[in-house]
Amino acid sequence: MSELMQTYQRLYDRYGPRHWWPADSPFEVAIGAILTQNTNWQNVEKALANLRAANALSLQRIAALDPEQLQQFIRPSGYFRQKTERLQLFCHYLIKQHGSIEILLKQSLTDARNELLALKGIGPETADSILLYAGEIASFVVDAYTRRIFGRLGQLEGSKTYTEIRDYFMQSLPHQAPLFNEYHALIVQHAKCHCLTKPRCLDCPLAENCRYLLDQQAGPELV
Ligand code: SF4
Incomplete structure (x- = not known):
């Protein structure tokens, strides 16, 4: 061994x-992986709860939200202006290129990982978290x-x-x-x-x- x-x-x-990973869907896992940058999961839970309560925890809704409103929803996760930009860029990209996170994650590990890493604000730890926890792809x-x-x-x-x-x-x-x-x-x-x-x-x-x-x-x- x-x-x-x-x-x-x-x-x-x-x-x-x-x-582990306390989230309901691949999309929620991906949003959580971005929100958890530089904070702990308890704060992410609060931000996700705000989005859920406003019926805003979906690809289309996050992409369409007024940035200032999204900032208020995700404020508990810290760095909320930066994270608002990252979330909306991520969602706009998914809508334009794939239509859903599931389709992006259907690619090979290398292709999906390279695509995630090319997005602003998604570093290797976030990319690997999305691959592993949202895509159930073996990326450590x-x-x-x-x-x-x-x-x-x-x-x-x-x-x-x-x-x-x-x-x-x-x-x-x-x-x-x-x-x-x-x-x-x-x-x-x-x-x-x-x-x-x-x-x-x-x-x-x-x-x-x-x-x-x-x-x-x-x-x-x-x-
Ligand atoms: S340093 Fe960490 S891993 Fe090593 S004995 Fe102490 S607690 Fe365990």
């Missing part, structure tokens, strides 16, 4: 299935928690950029969307329970193989 699969198994054994999502945990474990040596880290996961794991989905959710859970900014290493399920912990236990080097 690869090192990454062993880590997955330890996290799964500890935390169990996370039943790398976030700050992934960098923190696997950096501390010592598994990212030489991998620094988003692409390098994603490549490491894509090359080491079987390409299965449910696995990638669950793995990312477990990473988030672990980052909140143990591997916080200030790590709580006591009773951590990954302690046995953690470079950071080994270094801490070794103490400062003698010079």
Whole structure:
């Protein structure tokens, strides 16, 4: 079993299935992926609830909304002016090129990903979240928690950029969307329970193989 699969198994054994992404449709997932940039999911939920209450959570409605009104709906998610522009560009693009997010996501991973990445305001983490959670396409999502945990474990040596880290996961794991989905959710859970900014290493399920912990236990080097 690869090192990454062993880590997955330890996290799964500890935390169990996370039943992740709390959204109703591929379109809602895509909107959520844009809204969650630089904020947490609780704030995104509030923005989505506002859109839903106004019967505005649809491709056509978001595209047609007055930008100032859309800003008010999504205000809880922060950066609301920038996100309004991104949402409307995204929706206009979908209407013009495909008609729906489902059709865009019917393409190959490479084509769908390149198309998403070419859109203003959609970086690799957002694109991979849309592919994985809206399209159920096996594209691994790398976030700050992934960098923190696997950096501390010592598994990212030489991998620094988003692409390098994603490549490491894509090359080491079987390409299965449910696995990638669950793995990312477990990473988030672990980052909140143990591997916080200030790590709580006591009773951590990954302690046995953690470079950071080994270094801490070794103490400062003698010079
Ligand atoms: S042992 Fe500490 S640093 Fe290592 S993964 Fe666990 S919580 Fe993070």
